[in-house]
Amino acid sequence: MIPLCHSTELPEGQSRSFTVNGLALMAIRQHGLAHVYENHCPHRGVRLDWQAGRFLDQSASMIQCAHHGALFLIESGECVAGPCSGDFLRQHPCIEHDGSIWLQSLPQRDS
Ligand code: FES
Numbered sequence: 001m002i003p004l005c006h007s008t009e010l011p012e013g014q015s016r017s018f019t020v021n022g023l024a025l026m027a028i029r030q031h032g033l034a035h036v037y038e039n040h041c042p043h044r045g046v047r048l049d050w051q052a053g054r055f056l057d058q059s060a061s062m063i064q065c066a067h068h069g070a071l072f073l074i075e076s077g078e079c080v081a082g083p084c085s086g087d088f089l090r091q092h093p094c095i096e097h098d099g100s101i102w103l104q105s106l107p108q109r110d111s
Pocket residue numbers: 041042043044045046048065066067068069070082083084
């Protein structure tokens with residue numbers, strides 16, 4: 001397992017950015033669960049955030065791409081509104097253990 005951060009560094013309703021193995025990732029906590037996705041919008045293949053670590057819409061209930069406003073479900077990464085509707089963010093499975101968030105495997109660019 002690959003350590004990502006301490007659990008307290010990802011409070012409820014917050015998001016953070018990380019770089020692991022050269023790959024840009026984002027983590028969001030919703031309803032107590034941490035979710036990790038690649039920071040890569042399926043619309044244009046660019047990072048979703050203009051400000052590092054800011055990935056959520058105003059209500060903090062959806063992931064929002066800063067470029068053209070695509071909205072993604074936090075729990076699945078599915079785009080439900082915007083130019084890439086129906087596409088998914090690439091999820092990286094994680095678990096919480098011993099007060100930390102861990103990736104289950106090293107993220108690879110093309111796996
Ligand atoms: S680059 Fe993300 S919605 Fe266009």
